[in-house]
Amino acid sequence: MLSTTSSSRVIPLTCSGHTRPVVDIHFSPKTSDGQYYLISACKDGNPMFRAGMTGDWIGTFxxxxxxxxxxxxxxxxxxxxxxxxxxxxxxxxxxxxxxLHSFSHEHIVRAVDFSKDGTKIVTGGKEQRLRIFDLYRPEAPPLEAQAHTGLIKAVVWDEKTHSVMSAGEDSTIRIWDLRTMRETAKIECEAPVSTMTMSNDEEYVMWAAGKTANFLHTDGRPEDVKTYKTEMNLSSVSLHPDHTKFVAGSDADLWVRIFGFENGEELEVYKGHHGPIHTVSYSPDGDMYATGSEDGTIRLWQTTPTKSYGLWQRDANDVQE
Structure with a gap:
């Protein structure tokens, strides 16, 4: 069932600047000064750093x-x-x-993540090998682990369980103990995993695989995955901070979809991009979500279109037309 809010009445903010497809976006948590930020990865080779609430460009790396x-x-x-x-x-x-540091690999690096305290990074990619680098000892050999039989497309550092999760084209998510770098469990998926991220509140790990959206509570066991089947191939999913709904993008069409987290019911559908959507992410306060597309743009969508927030300043009854 579609939302009573028509897609024609919701106009996202467009963040331009990239010249090729945007393939990954990530919001920081709220920082100690109450702000949050957005970073985007793009095939143009120039990641961009933005103010999270407005999308204003801060700099390009x-x-x-x-x-x-x-x-x-x-x-x-x-x-x-x-x-x-x-x-x-x-x-x-x-x-x-x-x-500050540049770590060489033997092939393409497709996935990166920080430890919670920001002192280590984990990487994965075409080599099918997981590496952990210590930023306090950048010259030291990294810890390594290998078991995947395909490209690693996503990695997540899970501080709560002292583990790292890796996922990719072999349709398998592997869970590694940080203390031993040994595989402790794995999750078989129905299709190759396209993206996997940690929710901003660190309560869920979420991933898209084929036509499924998948969520694992960080207090749960590998067999406790909550899976929703959809009618389209999903490229990326992101859970709202209040755990009532999730946003999903698809590499097969131009639509942004919102689903209920309780039963997977489709709640809202919007169109704004001119190319398939590769990546989606809710902001840490849940008041908006960002989408990145093949069309080279990032779009910011307001969760509640009648609310004054960020650049969406309006009267209480004013909805963008």
Whole structure:
């Protein structure tokens, strides 16, 4: 059932600047000063850093020599990490834009993430190998683990369970103990995993695989995955902070869809992009979500279109036409 809010009455804010498809976006948590930020990874090789609430451009990280596939921010958004087709993962100072560390790999780096305290990063990619680098000892050999039989497309650092999760084209999610780097469990999926992320409140790990949206509570067991089947191939999913709904994008059409988390019912459908949607993410306060597309743009969508928020300043009864 479609929402009573027509798609023609909801106009997202458009963040331009990229010149090729946007393949990954990530909101920081709210920082100690009450702000939050957005980073985007793009095939143009130039990840961008923005104010989260407005989408205003702050800076571009210049230094990669290939497509950037993944980007993450630390809790305080003072550092960024990016993974690229130039066989490197780079750590950046978000205030100066300078490269603090560049870690060489033997092939394309498709996935990166920070530890919760921002002192380590995990990477994965074409080598099918997981690596953990210590930013306090950047010259030290990384911890490594290997079991995937296909490209690693996503990694998630789960501090609560002292583990790292990796997912990819072998349709398997593997869970690794951080203390031993041994595989402790795995989750078989019905299709290759396209994206996997941690919810901003760190309560759920979520991933898209084929026509399914999947959610695992960080206190749960691998067999406790909550799965919703849809009618379309999903590229990315993101859970609202209040756990009542989730947003999903598809690489098969141009629509943004909102589903109920309790039963998977389709609640809202909107169109704004001119190309398939590769990545979606709710803001940490849940008042909006961002989408990144093949069309090279990021769009910011208001969760409650009648609410004054960020650049959506309006009278209580005013809805964008």
């Amino acid at each position: 210049v230094g990669h020599k290939g497509a950037v596939w993944s980007a993450r921010l630390t809790k305080e958004a003072h550092r960024a990490v990016t993974g690229s087709a130039d066989f490197t993962a780079k750590v950046w100072d978000t205030f100066s834009g300078e490269i």
